[in-house]
Amino acid sequence: QSVLTQPPSASGTPGQRVTISCSGSSSNIGSDTVKWYQQVPGTAPKLLIYANDQRPSGVPDRFSGSKSGTSASLAISGLQSEDEADYYCAAWDDSLNEGVFGTGTKVTVL
Amino acid sequence: EVQLVQSGAEMKKPGESLRISCKGSGYTFSNFWIGWVRQMPGKGLEWMGIIYPVDSDTRYSPSFQGRVTISTDKSLSSAYLHWNSLKASDTAIYFCARQSSTASWPAFDHWGHGTLVTVSS
Numbered sequence: 001q002s003v004l005t006q007p008p009s010a011s012g013t014p015g016q017r018v019t020i021s022c023s024g025s026s027s028n029i030g031s032d033t034v035k036w037y038q039q040v041p042g043t044a045p046k047l048l049i050y051a052n053d054q055r056p057s058g059v060p061d062r063f064s065g066s067k068s069g070t071s072a073s074l075a076i077s078g079l080q081s082e083d084e085a086d087y088y089c090a091a092w093d094d095s096l097n098e099g100v101f102g103t104g105t106k107v108t109v110l
Numbered sequence: 111e112v113q114l115v116q117s118g119a120e121m122k123k124p125g126e127s128l129r130i131s132c133k134g135s136g137y138t139f140s141n142f143w144i145g146w147v148r149q150m151p152g153k154g155l156e157w158m159g160i161i162y163p164v165d166s167d168t169r170y171s172p173s174f175q176g177r178v179t180i181s182t183d184k185s186l187s188s189a190y191l192h193w194n195s196l197k198a199s200d201t202a203i204y205f206c207a208r209q210s211s212t213a214s215w216p217a218f219d220h221w222g223h224g225t226l227v228t229v230s231s
Binding site for chain 1: 145147154155156157160169170171172173205207210212213214215216217218219221222223224
């Protein structure tokens with residue numbers, strides 16, 4: 001059972017803004033930076049955000065991340081059909097001494 | 111172009127041993143930690159462990175410590191995940207991934223395509 005909690009689903013119409021939350025604790029999000037991954041079904045995950053709000057090269061600026069205390073958020077603005085995927089947050093957990101992923105959020109483009 | 115190419119799907123029986131592989135190319139393999147991530151059918155991602163090819167320094171998730179062995183052969187630019195005795199609950203897709211050198215763990219900036227391991231009698 002993951003220590004990072006995400007809503008199971010989120011949805012929006014093309015062009016809308018969708019936000020996904022990730023709730024953790026002082027031993028993970030509270031003491032480390034947050035990463036976000038996108039996983040299109042049947043494919044490998046892709047790093048979208050690292051260091052809370054940094055995008056690797058090639059990731060559109062429609063994707064943005066933020067962190068406050070023991071929670072983080074991923075926002076997708078100008079939602080597109082290709083954004084339909086599962087999204088996971090991740091961080092290092094100092095108490096468990098391991099990397100931890102969120103429970104995952106399935107984004108549907110209506 | 112950075113690539114991580116994993117070995118093919120495996121079908122095994124409970125109690126059998128297995129080693130799957132991950133070969134890196136397009137970068138200096140030894141300079142980056144390589145991690146393994148499990149995804150059970152219909153489930154989320156789980157961090158299993160990570161290895162540094164230069165000196166084989168390995169860190170395991172407590173959940174996987176003793177159940178699997180992570181190793182590397184830097185001369186072959188390859189990392190491996192090994193089981194001595196498989197269980198049906200090991201059925202999953204296993205991804206290898208390269209840890210970014212500029213971000214804290216787990217920030218995997220390149221991934222293999224995944225290896226499906228099916229364990230069934």
